[in-house]
Amino acid sequence: MSTNESLANLLKEERRFAPPAELAAAANITAAAYEQAGADRLAFWAAQARRLTWETEPTETLDWSNPPFAKWFTDGKLNVAYNCVDRHVEAGHGDRVAIHFEGEPGDTRTITYAELQREVSKAANALIELGVRTGDRVAIYLPMIPEAIVSMLACARIGAPHSVVFGGFSADALATRIEDADARIVITSDGGFRRDKPSALKPAVDEALTRPGTEKVRNVLVVRRTGQETSWDDERDVWWHELVDRQPDTHTPEAFDAEHPLYILYTSGTTGKPKGILHTTGGYLTQTSYTHHAVFDLKPETDVYWCTADIGWVTGHSYIVYGPLSNGATEVLYEGTPDTPHQGRWWEIVQKYRVTILYTAPTAIRTCMKWGDAIPAKFDLSSLRILGSVGEPINPEAWIWYRKNIGADTTPVVDTWWQTETGAIMITPLPGVTETKPGSAQTPLPGICATVVNDEGTEVPNGSGGYLVLTEPWPSMLRTIWGDDQRYLDTYWSRFEGRYFAGDGAKKDEDGDIWLLGRVDDVMLVSGHNISTTEVESALVSHPKVAEAAVVGATDATTGQAICAFIILRGCASEEETSGADAPGGLVEELRGHVAKELGPIAKPKRILPVAELPKTRSGKIMRRLLRDVAENRALGDVTTLTDSSVMELIQSKLPTATSED
Numbered sequence: 001m002s003t004n005e006s007l008a009n010l011l012k013e014e015r016r017f018a019p020p021a022e023l024a025a026a027a028n029i030t031a032a033a034y035e036q037a038g039a040d041r042l043a044f045w046a047a048q049a050r051r052l053t054w055e056t057e058p059t060e061t062l063d064w065s066n067p068p069f070a071k072w073f074t075d076g077k078l079n080v081a082y083n084c085v086d087r088h089v090e091a092g093h094g095d096r097v098a099i100h101f102e103g104e105p106g107d108t109r110t111i112t113y114a115e116l117q118r119e120v121s122k123a124a125n126a127l128i129e130l131g132v133r134t135g136d137r138v139a140i141y142l143p144m145i146p147e148a149i150v151s152m153l154a155c156a157r158i159g160a161p162h163s164v165v166f167g168g169f170s171a172d173a174l175a176t177r178i179e180d181a182d183a184r185i186v187i188t189s190d191g192g193f194r195r196d197k198p199s200a201l202k203p204a205v206d207e208a209l210t211r212p213g214t215e216k217v218r219n220v221l222v223v224r225r226t227g228q229e230t231s232w233d234d235e236r237d238v239w240w241h242e243l244v245d246r247q248p249d250t251h252t253p254e255a256f257d258a259e260h261p262l263y264i265l266y267t268s269g270t271t272g273k274p275k276g277i278l279h280t281t282g283g284y285l286t287q288t289s290y291t292h293h294a295v296f297d298l299k300p301e302t303d304v305y306w307c308t309a310d311i312g313w314v315t316g317h318s319y320i321v322y323g324p325l326s327n328g329a330t331e332v333l334y335e336g337t338p339d340t341p342h343q344g345r346w347w348e349i350v351q352k353y354r355v356t357i358l359y360t361a362p363t364a365i366r367t368c369m370k371w372g373d374a375i376p377a378k379f380d381l382s383s384l385r386i387l388g389s390v391g392e393p394i395n396p397e398a399w400i401w402y403r404k405n406i407g408a409d410t411t412p413v414v415d416t417w418w419q420t421e422t423g424a425i426m427i428t429p430l431p432g433v434t435e436t437k438p439g440s441a442q443t444p445l446p447g448i449c450a451t452v453v454n455d456e457g458t459e460v461p462n463g464s465g466g467y468l469v470l471t472e473p474w475p476s477m478l479r480t481i482w483g484d485d486q487r488y489l490d491t492y493w494s495r496f497e498g499r500y501f502a503g504d505g506a507k508k509d510e511d512g513d514i515w516l517l518g519r520v521d522d523v524m525l526v527s528g529h530n531i532s533t534t535e536v537e538s539a540l541v542s543h544p545k546v547a548e549a550a551v552v553g554a555t556d557a558t559t560g561q562a563i564c565a566f567i568i569l570r571g572c573a574s575e576e577e578t579s580g581a582d583a584p585g586g587l588v589e590e591l592r593g594h595v596a597k598e599l600g601p602i603a604k605p606k607r608i609l610p611v612a613e614l615p616k617t618r619s620g621k622i623m624r625r626l627l628r629d630v631a632e633n634r635a636l637g638d639v640t641t642l643t644d645s646s647v648m649e650l651i652q653s654k655l656p657t658a659t660s661e662d
Ligand code: 6R9
Pocket: 267, 314, 315, 389, 390, 391, 392, 393, 394, 415, 416, 417, 418, 419, 420, 421, 441, 502, 503, 504, 516, 517, 518, 519, 619
């Protein structure tokens, strides 16, 4: 299949959506931003840095004298928590709601900026009482409750880099991260509410702290969320309500260097030990603040913003905490799952708080598609004006469904490409400027330089595919991998000289717009043809019977790799009906024919296996590595980053071991 053919197929309906005139007329960003940044990129970023309040204004924008180790705004000084909280209170917005918290059981809390300032100050004072000093690392292992945001901001306030570990991770994963970051304090809770039940967290911390390498942890600060029975070490454990609540509610923030470490966030990647991605202060806050303002067109006085990501994922860091709060946003924070107690819970929340901007992941959108159009239709979603997507390529079907069923066929959908490593959004449409194309992230933001290159590193012409690279440093870029500069060089900067290798496949269409094609590791080689898993998945999901699809290449004696598709059928009542064996012959032929029509005969899956669930990480990414293990009848690799490890047992136990038809 030639790239051109498949692109033409992807684009065949030529669907384009112009920005709504009213939104465009009042948009925070116009097309002029691209021109300004194009004319002088560094002057553009220097101007964006002035969105922040600096104690010492930077005079230098970028120091790239020792590439790829960047320093941005290096002689500037600022405090991140002051920028996210205090300055809004000082500007007279203390009564504005910062956080509408919705607990899964239905309990709520409304936290204004003035209250947030007091809470963050108390928590900062508490950390100081526990002996935390500037530069010390603090591990945070919490559910989606306000104390997670308060803890992160308290760390930022005293210059103690945080390392947030997703609450779904195991004791082992937590221990590895505590050890690597050499954390001295862990902030956790007794548990959180998930699927109608209290789900314990503290036991995993207790267990992690028995592992070698975690001895330096002095204290565990424990939030009482569920009230469940919790084992206790009197020497080490401290209740949040006993320590934090008695602290003075004022604290004078100190300004830190722009390059002071703000946080470490571990990303597992496909192999090897997790990488501690290091983000620093001034550049990170500049780009998260600017992109949140630009991409979501935030009007802090009137918008109600909701990002559904978990705080343990980079999206939670950049677009629940630092971007929105630095901009003085009012936002929703929801603790639980989308289907507790019913499949309309999210839409009920949108209706209740009159949410205007929603930022979520394709996997969630496809799940809602599977549950059916009737569910969102029961709620008043008319407040929504912008919809965002992040985490994976969004297939055109899901994009259109999102716009139509959630966005009343009028709201712009912004598909935002970025990574833990990039810190903030890099490639995306702008809601008041870009004519959007379903399925494409489209355009590097003003001030961002990205392109697609071939194996030799040569930029490909429009209409061709290759690897996504970033060609100039950007303010919120990772500074290194914590404790491993060599791995930073090897992973990102050695594949293509002088350019950042993102690890994603991508194409440029005839207009030069960028289409993401999934991780390079996931590309399949079938009879000498490179085929992207994303494209085959997208083709399968465009068939009315398929709700979700995950495609992998399994070693094959004749073709090198054979395409193996795991699919979730639409509207299937029980797992018994869906998992079991290869799909019935009729359906297999129908789907293979459909893929052949969409992408060409070479892209036809050899095997098609209906399953009830797909293995996903916390951020909704499909773990194709595990599906490859299944498809090749191998023992499963590391499953610790899975949201639900029983999914794999289920898939594996029901699969026939023989390889199949043809
Ligand atoms: C923010 C986040 C990064 C990887 C990235 C890519 C995939 C994210 C995407 C997307 C296509 C998008 N990805 N957004 N692919 N379109 N809009 O997800 O960070 O967890 O580090 O993952 O996610 O493959 O390289 P992270």
